[in-house]
Structures are given as C-alpha cells and as structure tokens.
Amino acid sequence: MPGRKDLDPSSNPRALIGAELRHAREKAGLSQEACGEPLFVSGSYIGAMENGTRRIPVDIAIQLDKMLGTGDFFERNCGAANQSKYPDHFAEAADAEAVAERIKEYAPLLIPGLLQTEAYAREMFRGGRPTETDATIDKLVEARLDRTHLLEDPTKPMVWAILDEAVLRREVGGPEVMAEALGHIAALIRRRRVIVQVLPFSEGAHVATEGSLKLMFFDEAPTLVYLQALGTGRLEDDPASVARYELTYDLLGASALSPQESLALIESVAEDYAHEDQEP
Structure with a gap:
C-alpha cells in the first residue's frame, strides 16, 4: 500500500x-x-x-x-x-483493562493491582523479586501506580472486586502498610468508586479455590477473561469459556459477604492493624 x-x-x-x-x-x-x-x-x-x-x-x-x-x-x-512497560504475560491484559467499561476481579491472595497503595505495591514487588535492584523495583511500582489512575475517573470503569479473606489477613509490609492499604480500599468504597465483597474463611472450599480471575467487559467487543499463575498469564475470549468464568464469578459473589458487611470487616481489620502498629 x-x-x-x-x-x-x-x-x-x-x-x-x-x-x-x-x-x-x-x-x-x-x-x-x-x-x-x-x-x-x-x-x-x-x-x-x-x-x-x-x-x-x-x-x-x-x-x-x-x-x-x-x-x-x-x-x-x-x-x-506492542512495546509495553508491563511483563509480556500481562501487557495485553493491561491494554484491555485500560479501555474496559467494567472490570470484575476475584483476588485470592493479594490486593488487586488497581486497588493497591504505593507502599503495598513496593513491599509486594520486594517480596516477589528479592534480588532485584531498587531501580527495577521503582519502575515496577511506577507502572503499577499508573494503572490505578483509571480510578480517577468518577464512574468508569466500573470495578467490582471480590477479595478472599486471606487478602486482608496476609500481612504485606507490616501493620502500618496494611492499615493504609485497607483504609485506601475502604475510602474507595465509601466514595462509591468501587464495589468490594469479602469471601470469608468460613466458606471453605469454593468454585475458585484454585486461582484468580479477572473479567473485562467492553461496549463493542467480546468479554475478555484474564487468568494468572506464577510468572505467567493468558487472555481468553472463547464464548463458552467466558460464560463459565462469568458463572464462577457470580457464584463467588453469592458466597461472599454483602458489600456493607465487607466494608465493616475491611475497616475492622484495618483498625486492628493500626492499633498493632501503635503498640510499644
């Protein structure tokens, strides 16, 4: 041409x-x-x-x-x-996330990237990459925080996260970091910027015990599913697979605490961390 x-x-x-x-x-x-x-x-x-x-x-x-x-x-x-500041296995998912109208995510172990604070992200990367230089960690944190700017828009994308209770209890970076991180989530909820539910330990085994799940919805494109494992991840758009993962998410939501109960638990755990940090 x-x-x-x-x-x-x-x-x-x-x-x-x-x-x-x-x-x-x-x-x-x-x-x-x-x-x-x-x-x-x-x-x-x-x-x-x-x-x-x-x-x-x-x-x-x-x-x-x-x-x-x-x-x-x-x-x-x-x-x-196709050049990206994100790892190859996540780069395309990050691109899709940036233009999604709705995002639904189940997190079994860690606070989802979109909801993380700088201190939490830094401690997470340090724990996952113990031999990396400070400069590399800084770049990873910067890229992670760039994603959180999506929430500066007052309405889009709609973000609905289901957090396993382990996310609240896993002490990443110590009590001070956790108190700030959970307080940040609570503030987003109270601003009605995100919907968050907590899946309590009392539920035992459930439909997503084996891993995380992210659904991304678009006005003029098929829904995408992102599945992540250790050092890898993949996007899926097969309609049958997407339908199965949507059902999985719906079942998780049905098993989780209500948004109001979840907020109360998040704030209670954040307060516990804050008091723990203040103890001599």
Whole structure:
C-alpha cells in the first residue's frame, strides 16, 4: 500500500492500527470471519483487534500484510505499538483493562493491582523479586501506580472486586502498610468508586479455590477473561469459556459477604492493624 506512513505511537496506536485493519479488510471485501479463518483466529478476535481491545501479534501482522496487500504496514506499526512497560504475560491484559467499561476481579491472595497503595505495591514487588535492584523495583511500582489512575475517573470503569479473606489477613509490609492499604480500599468504597465483597474463611472450599480471575467487559467487543499463575498469564475470549468464568464469578459473589458487611470487616481489620502498629 504505497504512500502509507508509520503511525504515531503517542496517539493511541492500537486504536489507530485497528481502524486501519478494518479499512483494509473492508476494502478487500472480507468479513471478520473470512479474515480470521486463514489466520486460525475467530471473527470476534479480528473485531477485538480492530477496536483496539486486543493487540495484533507481530506474526499475525505479517500475515495480514500479505493477505490484505498492505506491504509491511502492520508488521512495522504493530512492533512499535506492542512495546509495553508491563511483563509480556500481562501487557495485553493491561491494554484491555485500560479501555474496559467494567472490570470484575476475584483476588485470592493479594490486593488487586488497581486497588493497591504505593507502599503495598513496593513491599509486594520486594517480596516477589528479592534480588532485584531498587531501580527495577521503582519502575515496577511506577507502572503499577499508573494503572490505578483509571480510578480517577468518577464512574468508569466500573470495578467490582471480590477479595478472599486471606487478602486482608496476609500481612504485606507490616501493620502500618496494611492499615493504609485497607483504609485506601475502604475510602474507595465509601466514595462509591468501587464495589468490594469479602469471601470469608468460613466458606471453605469454593468454585475458585484454585486461582484468580479477572473479567473485562467492553461496549463493542467480546468479554475478555484474564487468568494468572506464577510468572505467567493468558487472555481468553472463547464464548463458552467466558460464560463459565462469568458463572464462577457470580457464584463467588453469592458466597461472599454483602458489600456493607465487607466494608465493616475491611475497616475492622484495618483498625486492628493500626492499633498493632501503635503498640510499644
């Protein structure tokens, strides 16, 4: 496609590249399903790349250039657009999180990244990366706090978190850090910025005993599910899998304390940490 210039990575590159993909696909007379078939991806995956909720992997970009006659446009621009300050296994999930309309997350062990304070995030990274330099930890904390800016908007995205009681009881960084971290969550709840429920220890085994879960919803794209394990993670958009994970989340919510009861517990545990920190 002669005459094309590289896109400016400072101006929401995924959305711009997605718009170019839609234009090139429609110009070639292909539906999303027909475009995805030779790439072994679904039509909904093509749609998600077009509206910017999913990245275009470089290997797919190369095939798109060949199929749509766009020279090396997608290969060149997707390489730059896919650069991220986040680990490879989380980079695409972070991109999706930034444009989601609603986020539902179950956290079994740690406070979710969007709800963390600086001190809590720092202690978490220090514990998980004991041999890293202070400079590396600083960069990780900065990237984590950048994500929390999503909550500066008064209404979007809607965030609903279910926290296992272990999240409240696991003492990350000591009583002072925990008192601040739980107080921060309580303040977000009282501002009606987030919905939080606590899944109490008394529930015993439950439908998500084996791991964490994040659902991300969009106005014009399929729901994405992010599943994370030690040092790895993956996004899923298969409708059957998404439906199963949505049911899992609904069952967790039914088993958890009500939002009002959860707030009372969070504030009570925060107060306990504060008193513990003040003891001589």
